[in-house]
Amino acid sequence: MGHPSGYTGVTVALVTPLTGTGDVAVEDVGRLVATVRPYVDALLPALSTGEGWALTDRQWHDMVAATVRCREGLPVLAGIQRPTTEEAVARARTAAGLGVTAVVAPTPYGPDVTQEEMYRHYETLGGEGGLPVVVYHEREVSGNDLRPDTLRRICALPSVVAVKDSAGDPAATRALVAARPGVPVLQGLEHLLPETEGVAGHVAALANVEPALCAALHTGPVSDHTAALAAACERHGLDRPDWYRALKSELYRRGVLTTERTTGTGGVS
Structure with a gap:
């Protein structure tokens, strides 16, 4: 499919x-x-x-749709955090209808999912979902x-x-970049950027x-910005299990958001 802008940078x-x-x-x-x-x-x-693991179907739909409406030319990559391939494909098809650019999804959930099943998951999601796929490489949501x-x-x-490499192992991220996988590798954890300077961008x-x-x-x-990055991560509570709550509180304080409300379901782990 090629790799248009929107898969590198910030x-x-x-x-x-x-x-x-x-x-x-x-x-x-x-x-x-x-x-x-x-x-x-x-x-x-x-x-x-965005508390994607906890959003109802309606909340997820409305958030993705609202983002598309105000993007003004920016690519929109819709997050999908659902436990099965079938559910992920269904959301991808909805996202395609909303006009998003790509989807970002982890593997199916559960420690019993095999490596081959993870591969087939992405093969099916890309083949049946109707959109390009960004691999969300992590452990907290999927448990594998x-x-x-x-x-x-x-x-x-x-x-x-x-x-999107959020697995938390900078050596593994560097190894993936060095292996030239044929697609951009993005650092998914800001505080690890100083240890993964070869990435194509960050989320x-x-x-x-x-x-x-x-x-x-x-x-x-x-x-040039390592100290500022460390200070910002600490100031905004990005090491907290409910970091999104701290971000919402700050945005509410600034008047960007009109409430601090979260889904109220706790952290992702």
Whole structure:
């Protein structure tokens, strides 16, 4: 499928603004996107920072749709956090109908999922979902881990266009980059950027509140901004299991969001 813009640079992993009754706060989404748009290369609603594991079908749909409406030309990569391939494909088809650019998804959930089943998951998601796929390489949501050889096989699938590496092992990220997997490798954890300077970009929760810093980290060198990055991660609580709550509180304080409400289901682990 090729790798158009939107799979490198800075992707903001958006929080999901909610009203007091738990609906998606559409005007807040527009306000949030407007504050980050000048600094980022793509928008990612409904992944972990967006509490994607806890969103109802309606909340997920409304958040993705609202992001598409205010993107003003930016690619929208829709997060999908569902436990089975079948459910992920269903959401991907919905996302395609909403006009998103690609989907970002982990493996199926559960420690009993085999490496071959993980490969088939991405093959099926790309083949039946109707959109390019960014592999969300992580452990917290799915409860399992892609082996390096499996991940490289997945990267060779024609529908796979990037990897968001949030597994927390900078040596493994560097090894994946060095293996030249044929797709961009994005760092999914901001605090590890100083240890993974070979990546093609990063997916940043921090960009909700510090988009200019995130842009500077991409244009680099990262070493010029290491101290500022560490301070920002600490200031905004990105090491907390409910980091998205801290981000929402700060955005509410700034007047970007009209409530601090979360889905109320706790962290992803």
